[in-house]
Amino acid sequence: MTPPLLEIRNLTKTFGSLKANDSISLTLGEGEIVALLGENGAGKSTLVKMLFGALQPDSGDILWRDKETVISEPAVARRLGISMVHQHFSLFEAFTVEENIALGLPDMPRAGLAEKARTLSAEYGLPLDPGALVADLSVGERQRIEIVRCLLQNPTLVIMDEPTSVLTPQEVERLFGTLRKLKAEGRTVVYISHKLEEVRALCERAVILRHGKVVETCIPAERTAAELASAMVGGAIANVGRTKRTPTPVLAVRGLDQPAATTFGTSLSDINLDVRPGEVVGIAGIAGNGQSELFAMLSGEELAAKADAVTLLGEPVGRIGIDGRRRRGAAFVPEERLGHGAVPPFDLSDNALVSRHRMSDGTAAPLGFLRHGAARRLAARVIKAMDVRAQGTHSTAGSLSGGNLQKFVVGRELDAKPKLLIVDQPTWGVDAGAAANIRQHLIDLAESGAGVLVISQDLDELFEIADRIAVIAAGRLSPAAPADTLTREAIGLLMAGPAPSSPPSASPPSTSPTHAAGPPSPPPASPAAEHSHAH
Amino acid sequence: MRIDLRRRTNVPWWAEALAPLLAFTVTLAIGSVMFAASGKPPAAALTAYFIEPLSEIWSIHELAIKAAPLIIIAVGLSVAYRSNTWNIGAEGQFVAGAITGAAIPVLFPGATGVWVLPAMLALGLLGGAAWGAIPGLLKTRFGANEILVSLMLVYVAQLLLDWLVRGPWRNPEGYNFPETRFFDDSARLPELIAMGDYGGRANFGIVIALVLAAATAILLTRTKKGFEIKVTGASPRAARFAGFDQKATTMFAFLFSGALAGLAGIVEVAGAIGQLTPVISPGYGFTAIIVAFLGRLHPIGIVIAGLVLALTYLGGEAAQISLGLSEKIAQVFQGVLLFAVLASDTLVRYRVTVTARGRGVPA
Numbered sequence: 001m002t003p004p005l006l007e008i009r010n011l012t013k014t015f016g017s018l019k020a021n022d023s024i025s026l027t028l029g030e031g032e033i034v035a036l037l038g039e040n041g042a043g044k045s046t047l048v049k050m051l052f053g054a055l056q057p058d059s060g061d062i063l064w065r066d067k068e069t070v071i072s073e074p075a076v077a078r079r080l081g082i083s084m085v086h087q088h089f090s091l092f093e094a095f096t097v098e099e100n101i102a103l104g105l106p107d108m109p110r111a112g113l114a115e116k117a118r119t120l121s122a123e124y125g126l127p128l129d130p131g132a133l134v135a136d137l138s139v140g141e142r143q144r145i146e147i148v149r150c151l152l153q154n155p156t157l158v159i160m161d162e163p164t165s166v167l168t169p170q171e172v173e174r175l176f177g178t179l180r181k182l183k184a185e186g187r188t189v190v191y192i193s194h195k196l197e198e199v200r201a202l203c204e205r206a207v208i209l210r211h212g213k214v215v216e217t218c219i220p221a222e223r224t225a226a227e228l229a230s231a232m233v234g235g236a237i238a239n240v241g242r243t244k245r246t247p248t249p250v251l252a253v254r255g256l257d258q259p260a261a262t263t264f265g266t267s268l269s270d271i272n273l274d275v276r277p278g279e280v281v282g283i284a285g286i287a288g289n290g291q292s293e294l295f296a297m298l299s300g301e302e303l304a305a306k307a308d309a310v311t312l313l314g315e316p317v318g319r320i321g322i323d324g325r326r327r328r329g330a331a332f333v334p335e336e337r338l339g340h341g342a343v344p345p346f347d348l349s350d351n352a353l354v355s356r357h358r359m360s361d362g363t364a365a366p367l368g369f370l371r372h373g374a375a376r377r378l379a380a381r382v383i384k385a386m387d388v389r390a391q392g393t394h395s396t397a398g399s400l401s402g403g404n405l406q407k408f409v410v411g412r413e414l415d416a417k418p419k420l421l422i423v424d425q426p427t428w429g430v431d432a433g434a435a436a437n438i439r440q441h442l443i444d445l446a447e448s449g450a451g452v453l454v455i456s457q458d459l460d461e462l463f464e465i466a467d468r469i470a471v472i473a474a475g476r477l478s479p480a481a482p483a484d485t486l487t488r489e490a491i492g493l494l495m496a497g498p499a500p501s502s503p504p505s506a507s508p509p510s511t512s513p514t515h516a517a518g519p520p521s522p523p524p525a526s527p528a529a530e531h532s533h534a535h
Numbered sequence: 536m537r538i539d540l541r542r543r544t545n546v547p548w549w550a551e552a553l554a555p556l557l558a559f560t561v562t563l564a565i566g567s568v569m570f571a572a573s574g575k576p577p578a579a580a581l582t583a584y585f586i587e588p589l590s591e592i593w594s595i596h597e598l599a600i601k602a603a604p605l606i607i608i609a610v611g612l613s614v615a616y617r618s619n620t621w622n623i624g625a626e627g628q629f630v631a632g633a634i635t636g637a638a639i640p641v642l643f644p645g646a647t648g649v650w651v652l653p654a655m656l657a658l659g660l661l662g663g664a665a666w667g668a669i670p671g672l673l674k675t676r677f678g679a680n681e682i683l684v685s686l687m688l689v690y691v692a693q694l695l696l697d698w699l700v701r702g703p704w705r706n707p708e709g710y711n712f713p714e715t716r717f718f719d720d721s722a723r724l725p726e727l728i729a730m731g732d733y734g735g736r737a738n739f740g741i742v743i744a745l746v747l748a749a750a751t752a753i754l755l756t757r758t759k760k761g762f763e764i765k766v767t768g769a770s771p772r773a774a775r776f777a778g779f780d781q782k783a784t785t786m787f788a789f790l791f792s793g794a795l796a797g798l799a800g801i802v803e804v805a806g807a808i809g810q811l812t813p814v815i816s817p818g819y820g821f822t823a824i825i826v827a828f829l830g831r832l833h834p835i836g837i838v839i840a841g842l843v844l845a846l847t848y849l850g851g852e853a854a855q856i857s858l859g860l861s862e863k864i865a866q867v868f869q870g871v872l873l874f875a876v877l878a879s880d881t882l883v884r885y886r887v888t889v890t891a892r893g894r895g896v897p898a
Contacts, residue, residue, distance in 0.1 A: 299776075301775050301776065321778055322775075322776065322777075322778045323778030326778070332776070334776060336772070339770045339772055339773060340770070340772040340773055340776055341773070341776065342773065343766055343769045343770045343773045344769075344770070345769055346765075346766075346769065350762070353762060353777075354766065354773055354776065354777045355776065355777060355778075357759055357762065357777065364759060368758045368759050368760055369757055369758050369759070370757060370758060370759055370762060372757075396545070399545055
């Protein structure tokens with residue numbers, strides 16, 4: 001047997017009183033794909049940074065091909081053949097692919113680089129046009145640049161940090177093909193991911209870290225995702241249960257089914273959800289798992305098959321459109337600001353009318369006439385209440401920054417004093433200040449006694465504002481559980497797919513046989529589902 | 536090399552307003568080249584084309600007669616186009632309205648009284664709306680392409696008219712000419728100023744046109760229906776979010792623009808012509824598309840644009856008489872004008888950037 005490529009012995013790293021890595025030992029053989037699993041803060045990043053030379057261990061040894069080695073800086077790691085693909089890309093949008101590659105590899109001669117990149121990318125099934133502008137590329141294509149940049153260094157050890165969080169299922173498959181080819185060439189891959197099903201499919205070994213220690217080394221294919229997750233968090237994942245709440249819900253969804261409208265859509269199946277007065281309920285999930293479809297069904301942009309699938313303040317509204325639901329006290333903020341929540345070429349005064357054009361809003365007069373003065377006053381009120389930075393009510397929606405327009409759109413709905421507010425991605429692409437402002441308003445609205453439903457991809461946001469959190473995956477919604485009983489990993493596991501009706505817990509019988517073979521893949525919509533969000 | 540059109544974030548109002556003037560200037564320049572190429576002195580030709588028709592009382596009356604149908608149709612089309620509904624078949628709806636409106640004087644030649652003309656106008660509205668409803672229904676029910684369907688129906692309407700005037704509706708005392716009988720006076724649109732120094736042929740059609748333009752301006756700016764139309768056109772998803780039914784808006788657009796085109800048809804037949812003939816329009820329904828865009832899809836702009844395009848018809852006739860140019864020159868002018876309008880609109884709203892591709896790739 002060949003000596004291991006890399007061996008780590010009792011590696012320890014302390015930050016203040018926190019032992020980020022506590023005497024970690026592990027070996028990586030040649031031609032292996034090894035998963036590194038653990039909660040956030042378990043010590044994965046610290047370990048990887050030490051391998052990459054970005055951090056120095058306090059004690060312990062690193063042996064590279066049986067030779068004791070000090071990786072004093074990233075350049076040393078690169079010379080050894082250690083290369084890393086980061087979760088967040090460092091690319092310049094205004095530059096071409098080839099220029100970006102060259103910028104990342106200052107030691108490499110520029111001449112012939114484009115050609116090399118082209119051949120390499122073709123060889124590994126990652127087609128890339130070196131002359132293309134990065135700004136024109138999809139997220140998946142941008143990741144290819146990072147991978148090709150890494151491969152150009154002919155690495156023996158490739159570290160990949162959460163590479164699939166931004167990819168569509170098709171792109172994930174392609175990436176896996178590339179990784180398997182690397183393995184076949186004898187290169188070693190360290191794969192960091194929260195997506196346990198992917199780890200089970202790809203990696204032959206998993207090293208599980210918890211509180212800075214290696215708690216387990218296992219063959220992931222032999223474990224269920226639930227078992228891996230419990231090993232990560234140490235014990236069963238919080239049991240998802242109902243808290244006792246008394247008041248009648250402002251929104252109740254019962255057995256809502258909806259087939260996908262388009263090829264790229266997601267089917268919703270058996271959605272059940274309650275939003276009670278005074279609470280913020282969050283729906284987590286990776287983009288393209290049915291969030292837009294659910295929003296359309298809840299807002300009434302799409303009608304449900306049965307009236308009682310959606311109940312608003314005790315009244316079945318499944319067959320009533322968005323206008324009628326607004327009249328009953330609901331308000332909605334869609335994910336897209338421009339072109340959905342607001343009309344870009346219209347001024348704010350006209351945009352105030354988009355969702356507020358009823359007599360009760362004071363903006364409509366008899367005989368189908370509009371009161372433009374009232375609309376202007378409404379817009380001015382929203383601008384003031386939400387601190388929207390705009391020249392005035394005559395500014396066009398398209399001229400506002402994302403954050404300011406989002407404040408306006410949210411404020412327009414808050415101004416209606418809704419009893420139920422449903423918000424899809426409230427702070428997507430919004431600067432931190434505006435995001436905090438919007439979140440505070442959502443909490444305030446709930447405290448005033450309204451129900452708030454927040455659909456968001458941002459887990460931090462949900463933990464910050466939501467009382468209860470449910471997870472949507474492949475068009476199915478898990479039961480909402482109190483946020484303080486949930487961990488990010490529990491949610492991450494639900495996001496990854498297994499049937500939400502049987503939340504992964506310490507009750508294997510309910511989930512056993514199918515799990516061993518793979519996820520009990522819920523409706524076939526999932527591969528296509530994320531496609532539309534690929535950009 | 537790659538040419539990109541990037542939407543300008545803020546287009547000043549004066550740029551929007553100046554674009555049609557720029558388009559008109561460009562058209563004049565191209566027209567001069569065209570005249571020069573056909574051996575006519577451009578200055579004299581342009582004078583004959585654009586100035587002379589305005590120098591006489593009678594020709595101003597003619598201008599009003601030609602402008603009326605253009606304005607009426609274009610006002611209707613502006614509503615359709617603003618809602619992103621592409622009714623290209625106004626010419627057919629014009630003919631359909633003329634046929635239904637003319638049914639009274641043709642089938643009941645003895646009918647007289649004050650009710651006749653209003654009934655004809657109402658039937659014209661209905662006929663045009665019905666003809667417009669066909670592409671509207673096919674679009675909303677089956678997703679048929681409204682551009683193709685509405686355009687094809689133009690030829691159906693024209694052939695229907697042709698058959699009627701040669702067949703069942705032919706004037707029994709008309710020596711077998713393919714025409715219906717002349718309408719009774721009570722079925723004619725009265726002339727505006729028949730006598731005196733300012734007298735001429737112009738009828739109440741131009742008044743109807745101006746009233747409709749004003750009413751449509753109010754519809755678009757002051758009513759919820761108008762808001763629905765504008766939101767649907769600017770952003771269909773936002774319209775759905777607002778709770779506006781897109782299919783209903785599409786249907787409304789077709790009914791409204793069809794009705795107005797039909798009204799223009801009966802106005803023309805009951806006004807300027809006085810009977811049905813195989814051809815009742817020099818392409819008003821198509822020219823009105825140019826009028827609508829030249830007028831910025833705004834009713835007041837359309838009144839001005841309608842007068843300008845009516846002038847190209849008159850100028851074409853004048854150029855034929857005084858310069859011996861083909862009357863087709865009017866259509867060439869209209870075509871060039873449409874291109875110029877579309878081009879200047881695009882340039883006002885978008886910034887053109889030329890990007891060289893593949894920079895930085897080593898040889």
